[in-house]
Amino acid sequence: MNDDQLRQLAQRLRIDAVRASSAAGSGHPTSSMSAAELMAVLFGRHLRYDFDAPDNPANDHLIFSKGHASPLLYALYRAAGAISDEELLSFRKLHSRLEGHPTPVLPWVDVATGSLGQGLPVGVGVALAGERLDRLPYRVWVLCGDSETAEGSMWEAFQHAAHEGLDNLVAIIDVNRLGQRGPTMDGWDLDAYARRAEAFGWHAITVDGHDVAAIDRAYTEAAATTGRPTAVIARTIKGKGVRSLEDAEGWHGKPVKDEAAALAELGADRIGEVRVHVAAPEPDGKPHVFATGGGELPTYERGDKVATRRAYGDALAALGSIRGDVAALDGEVGNSTFAELFAAAHPERYFEMYIAEQQMVAAAVGMQVRGWVPFASTFAAFMSRAYDFVRMAVVSRASIRLSGSHAGVAIGEDGPSQMGLEDLAMFRALHGSTVLYPSDPNQTAQLVAAMADRSGVSYLRTTRNALPALYGPGERFEIGGSRVLRSSADDQVTIAAAGITLHEALGAADRLAAGGIPARVIDCYSVKPIDARTLADAATATGRVITVEDHWPEGGLGDAVLDALASSGRRPAFTKLAVRILPGSGTPAELLAEAGIDAEAIAGAARLLLQEG
């Protein structure tokens, strides 16, 4: 396309952004209009993408980090012939693929955006996959808003992209000066943006974002830049093209007042249809395949003292030898989570994400866009740092595997800042999530392998402490299952536990047995989905259920069991043991006792429940 055609295309994109949002009665036309030339030039001259084959590994990737500019994205799809005008006008309607913010229900959308500050970190993940896993020359283009540079996650992305030398990544920053409620911190101070990008090690180019020739030169320069990523920082006007909207406050997220007048001003009659042919990528792009040595998952002898976090590392390293598609990421605690074992075995597929949990999860999301199977780990407590990214991974229909070590008061001396006590609640409360909490190294290893084949967000909670293996090397564990460890026909109470509290539950059962009270003990290693049937049977058989967890009382194992029992129509007498005090430092045994979740406390709760009838 020549420059005039690009300008026509840009104007057509504005027209269609206005039409779509007017048809919807909501949406963000003004945020779309500022970036029309930026995207017209990209589609007309630089993007390499086969719309008929969105899974072509050689395709470039375009991520709208400013997801609210969805009318622009959908207008681009229409101009590229990927969607019809009828579909464009279905924007924001029930069951339309054109949701308010982009999601991968559209085959050309890699990830959902709309929570600002996420598209660039995810783009870093795709670019990492391109350079280090796929080893293909595709580019990753990310359209960013200026407002979203207030999010720290953007600077995690700036740091990582530079540190990894991702010259296949281009951030296009649409500096239209206005956020939702008013001016941004830095207005049109393009140099402020450029200084920051450069200070973080990027190549920065400032440009008039409505000058198609200048934009073209900037993209060409970005593509030619080696060894570091490029930020194209564009001065733009929000609402560009309709004078009453241009650089005006109060129009964010609103359709135009007078559609006909706006379309007339944009020259809709004159411009007509504008089609853009997006160049397809080179046809011979084949992703790299990692050679694998095969092998078996680790096994452990019953009674061996092995922390489940250690078993996670062992299993992940073994899985990396069995499967070439597995990658691992860690937040600078690989010697605690034992992700370092994978790093040692498979350095090419290991990604050190430093203390940047948001970027870590975003990178995992980016890698799975390209079909890789990422596992990301840090302390369970610090998974909370990335919760918005995990939440959005669900909307992205992403399959990622996360492992949080150092769960609960059982970590001991480090104190509450390092104790994951809300992680089960956090991960349970996500659509389609899987939450696993093994108590044993053999179990852990098998669950790690199962996670690799699991879709959606999977979370594995591991324990710091080395505890005796409860199961033999031959036992099989599946997601959704459970294990009844103690059982008799006379059981008077059921104790449902997982992870470290399962060990305490067994101790409690011993104490109770010594007092003539047989207790059933269930290992609920699969917290979600939970084995409702086994729990219901136990509730029926014993009439009394105790849950015990090293977690706050809300949203964790206890609530999961209550829900399963209620759904099954079982109504046993019930006691939930959980951490109800704010812990400090101490030994693991002291803190388990103080929180009332050790063997002694469990046995006491069982006796109390029996006394109550």
Add this chain to the structure above:
Amino acid sequence: MNDDQLRQLAQRLRIDAVRASSAAGSGHPTSSMSAAELMAVLFGRHLRYDFDAPDNPANDHLIFSKGHASPLLYALYRAAGAISDEELLSFRKLHSRLEGHPTPVLPWVDVATGSLGQGLPVGVGVALAGERLDRLPYRVWVLCGDSETAEGSMWEAFQHAAHEGLDNLVAIIDVNRLGQRGPTMDGWDLDAYARRAEAFGWHAITVDGHDVAAIDRAYTEAAATTGRPTAVIARTIKGKGVRSLEDAEGWHGKPVKDEAAALAELGADRIGEVRVHVAAPEPDGKPHVFATGGGELPTYERGDKVATRRAYGDALAALGSIRGDVAALDGEVGNSTFAELFAAAHPERYFEMYIAEQQMVAAAVGMQVRGWVPFASTFAAFMSRAYDFVRMAVVSRASIRLSGSHAGVAIGEDGPSQMGLEDLAMFRALHGSTVLYPSDPNQTAQLVAAMADRSGVSYLRTTRNALPALYGPGERFEIGGSRVLRSSADDQVTIAAAGITLHEALGAADRLAAGGIPARVIDCYSVKPIDARTLADAATATGRVITVEDHWPEGGLGDAVLDALASSGRRPAFTKLAVRILPGSGTPAELLAEAGIDAEAIAGAARLLLQEG
């Protein structure tokens, strides 16, 4: 203190850091040793702090953002005479005030740290309070690690501090080159740190972190810098003072191997006790008091269509007129959360935090350190961005009030990225938290006022949609209460709901009544603490309970009700209605119907429960 004495003090701090961590058998001596001179000079010459009066409003504030250097902090307290040697050696023991990472169980600790990247953003909050609320000349000194600059939240803090011109803030960055598992991204490239700080608008000073004279000059320069914050970027050696530990990997978070040898090398015999007299602040520091005009909370007529988010803004603005200690913060969506009403009424106490939710929550935590009563708001979905900060606010014993608007599928067209569907779970699963979900503007206003007096983390969930007021202006609502809206002696089923689903529940009750089925409807506006008694009575009376919430099924209202019923020993037949599909865009009514949480679905669930017996 002269330079020699400062050097002696630094060495003594190392000695005590080694002793404390050796006594504990764990802890971070090497991370403490790198910053010994940095802190010796601060205590000896620059900090203005009255250890006998930690609540003195004129005190400087010192925050250890690298909280794992707690042995250094506690050694400083000992040197300042605030704690005994015996207490120092209680480090990390059960019930010691000297926890593994600092918490405010010590009166000189403002906030808990230990989740990296939080101390500086909280420091920004304290500094904001100093400049704009207290209007006192105290300084905020934040000791940061180099590793934690990987956290995006640090850069949110850099942006905000510069934007607000916080020249009362000094970040001291201890660049010891080594993180937990190995080298940082930038090693000893002090200029890389300086370039970034300057690009974000800070004054940057690089310094040899073991040269007391140079450190002194840097702090003097920092104190003299006006109009912008200062970063003192110090090249240090991890483990400094014990040759085998110096700049060595593998020693993070471990006590020294041979305590006696380490102490000998540090000159423990030669040095003996070193006391430091920390200068007290000017005695006449009185915090600013904002004049208030008084007034009343807003009221609304029954039937008026008012969104609870609007009532939040109305009430907050009124509360600001009634109380001078209330401040408000918002994440660049004040025109959606209606925090803009407070901004208009009380601009001096309003803080625009742009799209930086972590910094927003951290700033609220910082303000409450100084006794202010902050309310912070954004979309409910984006509270997930700050979950680690909220989690740590609990460990900080902080009292903050958060409001999340745009909850649930009921927001409609914007789609799932903007729908808060996990916020109830997230906030319930925090120790001592309060979770409120009003359905009515009068109720909202009273709960906002009650939050101001509430300790701990309080969360208010508001709804986007304007719905008719259910209560009259005279009704009173308390935290922990509920309201029975429909009730008769013949009720066959109880419907427990809150917020938008309460309106749907009333519609369901109407439908059921038309079919001859009387239903009890309970407004569970206080999700935590929940009114267990009213729920238990209703369960007893009706034998059947349905909960309905615009939230994922896990961790929200349904789980709260199940838990309350189980605790009360009530075992009704139970159905939990919640969002079990991944929603897209659509109208609010369409999406409520599709999720099965509208009046029709509730009525259907009630009929089903009745059929089941």
